[in-house]
Amino acid sequence: MITISCLIAMAGVLTILNSKIKSESLSSESGSLSLYKSINTTKKSPRNLGENDTNRSTIVDQIGVQQSSRTEIIIDSVLSKDIQKLAQELRVNEDETYRLKELNNFRTPLKDILDRVDPEGYARFLENTIKKISSCLEVNFCGMEKDSPESPYFDEASTIAHKTLLRSLSALEILIEQGHGDLIKEQMDSGVLERLLENNNLDIQQKSMGLLKVKLGKKEAFETIMKHEASFSGEAKASFYEELSNSFANKSQHQEYIDSLATTLESGDPNTVLSVFERFPEFSVEKEKLSKMAQSLCRFQTLPNQYHNWKVLRLRIDKLKEQDTLDNDFNCL
Amino acid sequence: MFLSLKTRRLIAASLVFPLLTCSAALSAVNRVEFLDNMMFTINPEIQTQGPIFVDSQTSKRQDYISEVMKIILNEAHNQAKTYLEAGDSQGYYAFMVLSMTVPLQEGLYVHFRETSNDGSVCNPDANEGAILGEEAKTAKMRFNQYLKSGTIPFLANCDQVSESPTLKQIIRGHDGSDMGIMQVSLRWHYDDFLANKRYESVKSSVEYGLNFIMNGYRYIYRNVNDYSCLTSFFRRNIQYENLIRGAWAGKYNSGSVKKTCRFEDRGSAYRGADEHFEQNLEKVLGFPETGEIPVFVGFDVSLKGDVKAAVTEVIENFKNEKNSRKAIEKILIK
Numbered sequence: 301m302i303t304i305s306c307l308i309a310m311a312g313v314l315t316i317l318n319s320k321i322k323s324e325s326l327s328s329e330s331g332s333l334s335l336y337k338s339i340n341t342t343k344k345s346p347r348n349l350g351e352n353d354t355n356r357s358t359i360v361d362q363i364g365v366q367q368s369s370r371t372e373i374i375i376d377s378v379l380s381k382d383i384q385k386l387a388q389e390l391r392v393n394e395d396e397t398y399r400l401k402e403l404n405n406f407r408t409p410l411k412d413i414l415d416r417v418d419p420e421g422y423a424r425f426l427e428n429t430i431k432k433i434s435s436c437l438e439v440n441f442c443g444m445e446k447d448s449p450e451s452p453y454f455d456e457a458s459t460i461a462h463k464t465l466l467r468s469l470s471a472l473e474i475l476i477e478q479g480h481g482d483l484i485k486e487q488m489d490s491g492v493l494e495r496l497l498e499n500n501n502l503d504i505q506q507k508s509m510g511l512l513k514v515k516l517g518k519k520e521a522f523e524t525i526m527k528h529e530a531s532f533s534g535e536a537k538a539s540f541y542e543e544l545s546n547s548f549a550n551k552s553q554h555q556e557y558i559d560s561l562a563t564t565l566e567s568g569d570p571n572t573v574l575s576v577f578e579r580f581p582e583f584s585v586e587k588e589k590l591s592k593m594a595q596s597l598c599r600f601q602t603l604p605n606q607y608h609n610w611k612v613l614r615l616r617i618d619k620l621k622e623q624d625t626l627d628n629d630f631n632c633l
Numbered sequence: 634m635f636l637s638l639k640t641r642r643l644i645a646a647s648l649v650f651p652l653l654t655c656s657a658a659l660s661a662v663n664r665v666e667f668l669d670n671m672m673f674t675i676n677p678e679i680q681t682q683g684p685i686f687v688d689s690q691t692s693k694r695q696d697y698i699s700e701v702m703k704i705i706l707n708e709a710h711n712q713a714k715t716y717l718e719a720g721d722s723q724g725y726y727a728f729m730v731l732s733m734t735v736p737l738q739e740g741l742y743v744h745f746r747e748t749s750n751d752g753s754v755c756n757p758d759a760n761e762g763a764i765l766g767e768e769a770k771t772a773k774m775r776f777n778q779y780l781k782s783g784t785i786p787f788l789a790n791c792d793q794v795s796e797s798p799t800l801k802q803i804i805r806g807h808d809g810s811d812m813g814i815m816q817v818s819l820r821w822h823y824d825d826f827l828a829n830k831r832y833e834s835v836k837s838s839v840e841y842g843l844n845f846i847m848n849g850y851r852y853i854y855r856n857v858n859d860y861s862c863l864t865s866f867f868r869r870n871i872q873y874e875n876l877i878r879g880a881w882a883g884k885y886n887s888g889s890v891k892k893t894c895r896f897e898d899r900g901s902a903y904r905g906a907d908e909h910f911e912q913n914l915e916k917v918l919g920f921p922e923t924g925e926i927p928v929f930v931g932f933d934v935s936l937k938g939d940v941k942a943a944v945t946e947v948i949e950n951f952k953n954e955k956n957s958r959k960a961i962e963k964i965l966i967k
Contacts, residue, residue: 382771382820405778406828447769447810447820452895452903455821455888460771463824534852571855605857605864605871608721615719 382460385443389436389461390429399425403467404460410471419480423487426468426475431492433465437499457500465496469507476514490515490524497528502536509543519549529560533572537564538579545584558585562593570609573597577616581625591627598632664688664748665932672746672802673780673809674755676789681745683835685801688748699937701742701814701835703964705732706943708839710965712847717956726951727873728850730917731880732843733944738881738913739842740814741928744835746802754800755791764809772810772820779819779827787833803832815842821888842885849884850876853893862894873951874914881910918952921945939963 383404387397399422402413414422436442442461446454476484488511496508513521522544532540541561548554561583564576577597580590594617600610620626665688675681684700687693709732716724736742748754758764762776780787794800805812810819815838817826822841831837854876857863863875875896883893886906896907916926924941926934936944942960950956 383774404823406824407779447772447818448766450902452886452892452906453818453821453888458821458888467824569856569859571852574855604869608716608724608857608871609855611719611721612715 382444386433386461386464389442390432396425396428400429400464403429403464403471406467410467410474414471414474414478419475419478420483423472423475423480423483426471427487427489427492429468430465430472430496431489433461433468434492434495434499437461437465438495457502462499462501462504465499466501466503466507469496469504469511472511473507481514484511485515488515494524494528497525498531502534502539505532505536506539506543509540513543513547518547519553522547522549522553526556526560533569535575537568537572538575541576542579542582545582548584558589558593561585562596565593566596570600570606573600574609574612577613580616580620581623587625587627590625591630594626594630595632601632664754665929668743668746668804669754669756671804671807672754672756672759673805673812674760674789674791674794675745675801675803676786677794677797677801678785679787679833681801681833682837683744685745685747686743688746694932695935695937698742698934699940701736701744702733702934702936702940702944704836704839705736705843706940706947706961706964707966708732708836708843710961711840712843722950722956723871723873723954724854726947726956727876728847729947730914730951731846731850731877733947734877734910734914734917735842735846735881735885736814736839737917737926737928738910739811739816740804741932742814742934743804744814744838746804747799748802750794750797750800752795754802755789755794757791759805759809760788760791762809766808769808769810769820772818775819775823775827776809779823787830813838813842815839815845817842846880846885849890849893850880852890853879853883860893862897877914878907878911882907886910918948921948921952 383400387400390396390400392400402408433442437459441456441459444459444461446452472484472488490512493508493512493515496504497512499505499508509521509525512524515521516524525540525544529540541557541564544557548557561576565573568576577594580594583590585593597613597617600606600613617626617630621628621630668688683704684697686697706729709729712732713725713728716722716728756764762773762781765773765776789800803812804814804816806816811817812819813832814835817832817838819827826832826838826841831841853860853863854871857871857876860879863872863879864870865872878896879893882895882903883890886892886903887895895901895903896911898904901907920926924935928934935941939960943964946957946960
């Protein structure tokens, strides 16, 4: 145990150390190094806070928000750097800014939001938001950036733009569940949804597939989704096969599906192969065909550094045999 | 971070000097004072779940840390048990070791702290979000939206708790934009971690962080040949310690598996962070020999019998490629 004075002394040394470290390199965001920075934290003066207020009015001016009873809420929503940028990218008006804030409040269930809006107007807002975000994500992540230039962290598949987009897609799904399918079908742009099939976020890809099926119907959705097969990998590829399962309009599409699945198992990266194989029971393919295509997995026994993956596959094969998804006499001998 | 010899000496001095000069003055301590700058103060009306680091009673630290470690091992086991079931014990134990290292690196094994209130413990700048800098506007919005609003806001107003004899706190990052034992970012994880109040529970926070890192771990482990830093020359073997370092450097600290091999880059701007993680990994791996994990000066992790045996068993299994389960099974919650 150590006394407070000792700790103060240590804090002093650590403060010197901190400044030295900072002078030699960029700072770290990691927790325990945060400890050094923590000791040295400078308290914000009221002057600093006042400067923020100046920024606040600039932001409001930039997106054209007018004074109203909702202004405080809107200001709150645009105070953040990310939402500010998103609002700029989307060129939103006052109502849309308010809705953007609502969408980003994940403590409010989507159903609660949808219960108090006009479905038609809200669907228009959602479609507009989805369209704009899908475009700007491709350009510059809709302006999303690291926390600071020194920060190591940037998840390019899960920015606030991604989360807003995903929540918008989820809201469309709920509107369909609530009986507004025709409205959504009429308003949704299939080109936008098709573009989202190439998004780097698994959940966005998954929801876009489902909505395309509503918009285009089975046959056309199958063809459209299949065209983007190369954009799916890992868990997303497994969702791809699951979503297309039972969506065949004819035998030719069924065969195309089986061929694609076989190719993936033969030549996909290990993560994709394992992810897809884990979901085998969800795919509508006959046991004999699944067993035949699963033969290609036997290569994992001998590939360099793949024995750990083979162990997982072997366990899965045994389970699938027990469930009668694979032939009982399937083996890799 | 590449430190000069002079700086390395300074580091050594910083660790040794206080110990030497203060060892004679060791006596009852009120609290670990530098943690004051790493804490938000929680509204006393909030019910938290899980162990609390009572920062004054040394005798209970072992109980606290043992309970936390038990939670970590259970959550890690839940995430990684598929590897064990498949007979890939090395993949399983590597994740278990990773899971013990990340909360040390991120939150010093502390989530909640309780300490006596001398009037200076609650930091108004922290609790009002004023420490969140200009660059952390989004985190500030999340801070207000999720931590300072509602019928019973999670964080207290310091003036309202000034008379409380004790205060309960939650660990935060230096600028307040990360929170909890896993140092989850308020900016990036508002849709689940904040929205579902996972920070109110130690178990849920650990589960969230480990689930997040497992997404990266699983991916890079499966596609191990895509990462030169994870295999030995000529790709003969998987380097499991590097797998642990890569999972943290990539997915957890950078938000991208593309940065998995960052720790090998001597010119990386984040070399310091990666070296620090390596040191923490060494601390964890050294536990069977030392019987302690030095968290910070004056706070070494010594564990109670059953948890100590389980942690030792995990590490020995990892280091020796074994799979003894006797002690581990004892602490797993069925």
